Amino acid sequence: MTGPAHRLLQAIRPARHLHPERLCATVGRIEEVLDRFLGRKRSRALLESSNSHELARRMPVGPAQARDLASAIAASCDPDELARISDMLERSEISTAEAIDLHIRHKIPVSGLESDIVPVRAEGCWLHAIDGRCYLDLDSDYGAANLGASNAELGLALMNQACELISMKEERVHIPRARFLKTILEMMPGALDRFYWQNSNGEAVDKALKIAKAFTGCRGVIALEGGFHGRTHGAVAVTHNPAYREPFGLAQEDWVHFVGSDDVRAVEALLAEGRARTVIMELVQGEEAGIRPLDRGFAAEVRRSCDAHGAVLIFDEVQTGFGRVAEKPGQWFACQAYRTLPDILVIGESFGGGYPVRKRGQTPTLDT
Ligand SMILES: Cc1ncc(COP(=O)(O)O)c(C=O)c1O
Incomplete structure (x- = not known):
C-alpha cells in the first residue's frame, strides 16, 4: 500500500514507532468519519464490504481489518475525500460519542x-x-x-x-532545573529568588500558606471576598465562595478571615489583634469576580500593614502572571504594574504554557 492509501492505513492503525500513545481506530470512529464525508449510504456499503459491522463499535480494529478497510475506502474515494478521511482519523481514533460517554461515566x-x-x-x-x-x-x-x-x-x-x-527527585541537582532558574531569575521582581516547584496551582497556594504559617508561627490567614485560589484543601479554605467550601466542612474555619477587597481597616485590625499573620490575594480577581483589578492604594496599604506587623503577604499570580497585566515590556507580573511586592508569589497557568508546572517564588528573608 502506498501514498494516500498508506496514510489512511496509518491513520486507522498507527505505527507503534511513530505513535506509541495511540490505539487503532474503532469501528464507531471510522463509521462517524465515513458518514460525515461520504454519506450514510456509501459509508454503510464500505463498512459492510469489509465485514467490520460485526465488530463491537468501540473495539479497535485489528491489523487485518485495518488493511481491508483502508483498501476498500481508498478504492472507492477520490484523493480529496481520502485526505479528509485520513485527517479526521488522525484527529481521533475514538468516536465523539464514545469519548463523551467515557468522560461522563468515568471522570x-x-x-x-x-x-x-x-x-x-x-x-x-x-x-x-x-x-x-x-x-x-x-x-x-x-x-x-x-x-x-x-x-x-x-x-x-x-x-x-x-x-x-x-x-529527577528534588534531592538531586537537575540540569534542566538549573537552566530554568537561570532564565526565570531574570524575570523575577524584587528580591524574589527562591523557588519551589509544584504540580498544580492549588498545590502552590497550599505550600505558600504552609510556609507563611510556619514562618510567622500564626495560623490565621486573611483572604479577600471575591478571591479564588483553587480546589485543594488549603486553597479552597481561603477561596471566598461558600459553595466551594461547604461540602468539605470548610465553611467556618477559625483560621481564615475574609475581608472586603478594599477594606484596609479590616486587614489592619486583624493583623493588629494578632489573629492573622498572613494575607493572600489576587491583584486582579479572576475566576470568581470576573476581571476585577484591586485598587492600587489597597495593595500598597496592605503591604505597609504586613510590614508593620511582621506578616507575610502572598500574591496569587496564577492568572495574572507572565505578562497578562503588563503596562510595558519586561513587566512579567501584576505586582510590577502595582509597584507592590509580595513576600511570596504564586505563579502558574501560563508559566508552563499548558504543561503542569506551578511555582512559588519567595523572598530570601522568609527562609531565615
Ligand atoms: C488565581 C488562582 N489561583 C489558584 C488557582 C487554582 O488552580 P488549579 O485548580 O489549576 O490548581 C486558580 C485556578 O483557576 C486561580 O485562578
Missing part, C-alpha cells in the same frame, strides 16, 4: 461539562475539533495556553527532555 466532575466542542489539535489560538470544525480560542485554557494551544517549540523541548531524563 469525576469538578465543574460543568462543555461537550459542545471536543478539541483535538490547535494552531496557535485556533482550535480544531474532532468533527473538523475550527474555532478561535478565546478561553485559552484559563490562560494557561498563552503560547498557543499547540506550540512546536514547547513540544520539542518537552520531548527532548523526556527522552533524556524524564524526571
Whole structure:
C-alpha cells in the first residue's frame, strides 16, 4: 500500500514507532468519519464490504481489518475525500460519542461539562475539533495556553527532555532545573529568588500558606471576598465562595478571615489583634469576580500593614502572571504594574504554557 492509501492505513492503525500513545481506530470512529464525508449510504456499503459491522463499535480494529478497510475506502474515494478521511482519523481514533460517554461515566466532575466542542489539535489560538470544525480560542485554557494551544517549540523541548531524563527527585541537582532558574531569575521582581516547584496551582497556594504559617508561627490567614485560589484543601479554605467550601466542612474555619477587597481597616485590625499573620490575594480577581483589578492604594496599604506587623503577604499570580497585566515590556507580573511586592508569589497557568508546572517564588528573608 502506498501514498494516500498508506496514510489512511496509518491513520486507522498507527505505527507503534511513530505513535506509541495511540490505539487503532474503532469501528464507531471510522463509521462517524465515513458518514460525515461520504454519506450514510456509501459509508454503510464500505463498512459492510469489509465485514467490520460485526465488530463491537468501540473495539479497535485489528491489523487485518485495518488493511481491508483502508483498501476498500481508498478504492472507492477520490484523493480529496481520502485526505479528509485520513485527517479526521488522525484527529481521533475514538468516536465523539464514545469519548463523551467515557468522560461522563468515568471522570469525576469538578465543574460543568462543555461537550459542545471536543478539541483535538490547535494552531496557535485556533482550535480544531474532532468533527473538523475550527474555532478561535478565546478561553485559552484559563490562560494557561498563552503560547498557543499547540506550540512546536514547547513540544520539542518537552520531548527532548523526556527522552533524556524524564524526571529527577528534588534531592538531586537537575540540569534542566538549573537552566530554568537561570532564565526565570531574570524575570523575577524584587528580591524574589527562591523557588519551589509544584504540580498544580492549588498545590502552590497550599505550600505558600504552609510556609507563611510556619514562618510567622500564626495560623490565621486573611483572604479577600471575591478571591479564588483553587480546589485543594488549603486553597479552597481561603477561596471566598461558600459553595466551594461547604461540602468539605470548610465553611467556618477559625483560621481564615475574609475581608472586603478594599477594606484596609479590616486587614489592619486583624493583623493588629494578632489573629492573622498572613494575607493572600489576587491583584486582579479572576475566576470568581470576573476581571476585577484591586485598587492600587489597597495593595500598597496592605503591604505597609504586613510590614508593620511582621506578616507575610502572598500574591496569587496564577492568572495574572507572565505578562497578562503588563503596562510595558519586561513587566512579567501584576505586582510590577502595582509597584507592590509580595513576600511570596504564586505563579502558574501560563508559566508552563499548558504543561503542569506551578511555582512559588519567595523572598530570601522568609527562609531565615
Ligand atoms: C488565581 C488562582 N489561583 C489558584 C488557582 C487554582 O488552580 P488549579 O485548580 O489549576 O490548581 C486558580 C485556578 O483557576 C486561580 O485562578
